[in-house]
Amino acid sequence: MTIFFVGAGLGTVADLTLRAIACLKEAEVILYDALIHPSLLDLAPAHCLRVPVGKRAGGAALPQAAINQLLCDYGHRYRRIVRLKSGDPGLFGRLQQEVEAVLSAGLAIEVVPGVTSALAAPLLAGLCVTAKDVSQSVAIVSGHAPETLPWSSLVQIETLILLMATRSLRYILEQLIAVGRSPHDGLAIVQWAGQPQQQEWFGTLEEYLNIADHPDMAPAVVVIGAVAQKRYPFARLDLALPALTSPMPDFPLSGQTVLVTRAAGQASPFSQQLRAAGATVLELPTLEIVPPSSWQPLDTALSQLPQFDWLILTSHNAVNFFMQRLQQQGNDSRALATLKIAVVGEKTAQTLQTYGLVADFIPSEFVADALVAEFPVPVAGLRLLFPRVESGGRPLLADAFTAAGATVSEVPAYESRCPQQADPTILAALQEGRVTTVTFTSSKTVKHFCQLVGAQAATLLASVQIASIGPQTSETCRQLLGRVDCEAQDHSVQGLLSALISRSLGLNLR
Known part of the structure; x- marks a missing residue:
């Protein structure tokens, strides 16, 4: 009975090591992180039990103690358990806590390294983090708890690579500048490294801070230093964004603003998928659980x-x-x-x-x-x-x-x-015609949307595409809003996303 801690690399089968592929093909149970692509899970046998245990920023998290217990419980019931982790399991992957729990339970382990995005993302963006005569020192830093970082030490390091830092990036840059980092230092942000939807932004610390309202580019790797201002021709230049706020024209939902109406705390994963497809996302929680x-x-x-x-x-x-x-x-x-x-x-x-x-x-x-x-x-x-x-x-x-x-x-x-009131900024976006699509994932989300918006609900959505997760939700849309424009064939959030993309691309799907 062995627990295999396997690094998934950048998330595609092409980025897996041969040992990782062998472990997945023989797995009886896979406990996997949030950013794992479904194609990796498809390598496992049909009878393999697939258990999601990861989290995304802002989403609900399975406590680490619960993950440790699951590993031990499955380890005593099955022979080959894979703990599939994004990137390399030893880099900000809480490997130590899980290994200690498994060893304490008397189980055997094997660790299979993976390609970390901390080093792969800069390369895929055309950056050499130790370019000769530019950088002789590199630090990989977690942005999860920036208030604990040793700023006086970090400012001395020529190249900084930040993971999990997009939500706190403004604070991090301000702190670095405060302790002496030049505001003209180079800055690169690489989102979805190695994926078809890879996006990039290049500039300086100062230029980033001068942008008042920038989109959340998670998941992304951030590079700070002179190396971020020297790109080489091995970069995927066709994927680079000219500016942080510019949409990717090749993305199926580019140019669309989607209003997500789900329960508070449950919208973020769906919103992230919509953003990855190129959409601008607004959230209006219509349910409180x-x-x-x-x-x-x-x-x-x-x-x-x-x-x-x-x-x-x-x-x-x-x-x-x-x-x-x-x-x-x-x-x-x-x-x-x-x-x-x-x-x-x-x-x-x-x-x-x-x-x-x-x-x-x-x-x-x-x-x-x-x-x-x-x-x-x-x-x-x-x-x-x-x-x-x-x-x-x-x-x-x-x-x-x-x-x-x-x-x-x-x-x-x-x-x-139903929440007590709607966010006035979302109501303003509806009134100003900035929303192109609204999504509903249950009949209650439709009813509560109408309750929050009031008698003007149908009028506000007159020129907005109404997308429904399934037939019962669609029926409620017709009753209260007069129509539905797009219905998921697979009655799930993933199916709703597929329906929106198919409709945007003009495919013959309802």
């Missing part, structure tokens, strides 16, 4: 788990609130040993996997209706536990199971409510 008004119904169900045959989970939120409440009661996934679990949607299944559980059934379509139609066993006589949103959920699922002879216990596990 909170605990139910009372825990009593769920607590009662949790105390009676052996009485149920199946657990039905239809959303990412249902999984998290159910499992967290189970843990708060002093239990863990072992309490579900006697139940089979059915889920709707790949995202729901992936969330379940983070708790060490694998769904017994996932319908072919990511909609609740398919769960009823494709249920793998006769439902007559079954006892089903259905934790769900407290208000506003569709009764179809419970009604259909009940009609087929099952006993369904619906219990509120969470509530999704």
